[in-house]
Amino acid sequence: MPDYEPILTAGVARTDIDVRTLEGYRAVGGWATFARAIRETQPGQIIQTVIDSGLRGRGGAGFPAGQKWKFLPADHPGPFYLVVNGDESEPGTFKDRLLMERNPHLVLEGIAIAAYATRARYAYVYLRGEFHRPYAVMAKAVAECYAAGLFGQHISGGDYSLDVQLHRGAGAYVCGEETGLLESLEGKRGWPRIKPPFPAVKGAFGKPTVINNIETLSCVRGIVERGAEWFKSIGPAHSTGPKLIGLSGHVNTPGVWEMPMGISLRELIEKYGGGMRGGKAFKSCIPGGASVGFLTPDQIDMTMDFEGPRKCGLLGLGTACAAVMDETVEIPRILYNIARFFSHESCGQCTHCREGTGWMEKTLLRLLAGGGDRGDLDLVRKLADSMGMMPGMSICGLADGAAWPIKTAIDKFRGEFEALCAPRRKAIPAPAGH
Numbered sequence: 320m321p322d323y324e325p326i327l328t329a330g331v332a333r334t335d336i337d338v339r340t341l342e343g344y345r346a347v348g349g350w351a352t353f354a355r356a357i358r359e360t361q362p363g364q365i366i367q368t369v370i371d372s373g374l375r376g377r378g379g380a381g382f383p384a385g386q387k388w389k390f391l392p393a394d395h396p397g398p399f400y401l402v403v404n405g406d407e408s409e410p411g412t413f414k415d416r417l418l419m420e421r422n423p424h425l426v427l428e429g430i431a432i433a434a435y436a437t438r439a440r441y442a443y444v445y446l447r448g449e450f451h452r453p454y455a456v457m458a459k460a461v462a463e464c465y466a467a468g469l470f471g472q473h474i475s476g477g478d479y480s481l482d483v484q485l486h487r488g489a490g491a492y493v494c495g496e497e498t499g500l501l502e503s504l505e506g507k508r509g510w511p512r513i514k515p516p517f518p519a520v521k522g523a524f525g526k527p528t529v530i531n532n533i534e535t536l537s538c539v540r541g542i543v544e545r546g547a548e549w550f551k552s553i554g555p556a557h558s559t560g561p562k563l564i565g566l567s568g569h570v571n572t573p574g575v576w577e578m579p580m581g582i583s584l585r586e587l588i589e590k591y592g593g594g595m596r597g598g599k600a601f602k603s604c605i606p607g608g609a610s611v612g613f614l615t616p617d618q619i620d621m622t623m624d625f626e627g628p629r630k631c632g633l634l635g636l637g638t639a640c641a642a643v644m645d646e647t648v649e650i651p652r653i654l655y656n657i658a659r660f661f662s663h664e665s666c667g668q669c670t671h672c673r674e675g676t677g678w679m680e681k682t683l684l685r686l687l688a689g690g691g692d693r694g695d696l697d698l699v700r701k702l703a704d705s706m707g708m709m710p711g712m713s714i715c716g717l718a719d720g721a722a723w724p725i726k727t728a729i730d731k732f733r734g735e736f737e738a739l740c741a742p743r744r745k746a747i748p749a750p751a752g753h
């Protein structure tokens with residue numbers, strides 16, 4: 320992508336300035352867009368521009384950001400809150416961490432503009448508990464903003480006031496789910512809430528709240544500065560704007576890069592990942608975190624955008640951080656690890672998720688240990704179909720994320736699982752009289 324101009328990572332590779340500091344970020348034009356927005360633009364105009372840009376959420380579900388902002392009730396007395404999801408708990412995902420660590424003022428300027436557009440008086444940034452360095456960098460940047468009068472009461476002498484607070488989680492995957500996050504933010508156990516009411520109507524502390532991912536909000540400065548048409552000119556029509564795409568697993572050079580969406584997984588591996596490690600063959604990939612499911616070897620040309628993964632039978636683009644597996648990998652072993660993760664992270668509120676994830680983990684373990692049969696395999700597959708929000712059996716999407724790897728792994732690599740099965744046991748005849 321030689322002519323691609325980085326937006327989210329603009330300036331981070333420079334050695335003459337440090338964009339992590341307020342001074343360095345201002346040297347690349349930083350904070351001017353927020354200053355202009357609160358001086359010259361009405362909140363509704365910004366929301367319309369973000370709608371027109373086609374910006375879709377980068378946290379996993381791909382929901383249109385501007386539409387979400389528009390759901391806030393117009394006649395509510397407030398206060399309104401903006402909650403920023405920096406939990407980044409999806410396995411194999413490390414893109415928001417890069418933004419917080421390397422370009423914290425871009426994140427904060429996006430937050431400030433979004434807060435103004437959504438009339439939020441307070442913005443809470445919820446960070447994953449283990450993110451020690453991102454927290455330190457972000458805390459320094461927030462302090463600089465307060466000292467420079469960018470946050471606080473009557474910013475630049477105007478009517479708008481904004482307070483920004485960082486909040487550290489305690490390391491539960493489910494606290495990345497937006498309503499689990501809200502519960503945790505309020506000091507309670509991170510149990511997802513039944514929706515409706517949606518957070519836009521009743522969110523943090525019972526007030527209207529917008530929740531967006533770190534990367535989503537990092538796109539906002541560019542949209543407001545350069546316009547919706549510019550944003551739409553980057554990437555395919557359904558997947559507009561810059562994107563951080565990650566690569567890990569059996570490639571030569573794992574990492575995270577900024578680029579337009581639409582690149583094929585094959586090109587990503589060859590051009591950015593330096594090819595498959597040790598020249599081995601590509602076998603599979605979970606291209607957007609563990610919860611989206613598995614690809615087959617012939618699906619390597621899948622495009623990394625909001626459409627490509629669904630065409631390959633996956634849950635969605637997820638976090639666009641791909642974990643690549645070579646020919647040496649045994650899919651049942653990987654699937655067991657994933658099942659163990661979801662079973663451990665299920666919050667336990669919904670029966671299908673609580674019992675189903677545990678049952679899947681134990682049955683897969685039995686298969687791996689050579690004690691299972693085809694009936695077990697069919698049972699696990701059936702369990703996966705019965706859980707999640709899609710069949711209306713759960714409060715949050717964790718159950719869907721637990722089911723999708725099971726469905727795709729068993730459907731696409733069934734032979735590997737069958738090879739582990741003992742011949743089906745003969746049914747024991749029922750005792751006489753029954």
Ligand SMILES: Cc1cc2nc3c(=O)[nH]c(=O)nc-3n(C[C@H](O)[C@H](O)[C@H](O)COP(=O)(O)O)c2cc1C
Pocket residue numbers: 375376377378379380381382384404405406407408409492493494495496497498530531532533535536715716717720
């Ligand atoms: C189990 C689970 C975990 C999630 N973890 C994260 C996360 O770590 N970070 C994130 O931004 N979104 C996560 N999400 C998605 C959020 O619920 C929500 O959709 C997102 O933060 C909204 O922001 P966006 O519209 O900007 O993507 C998770 C969802 C589920 C179901």
Ligand code: SF4
Pocket residue numbers: 493510511664665666667668669670672673713714715716717718
């Ligand atoms: S689906 Fe699972 S994680 Fe989500 S609320 Fe229900 S039990 Fe908890």
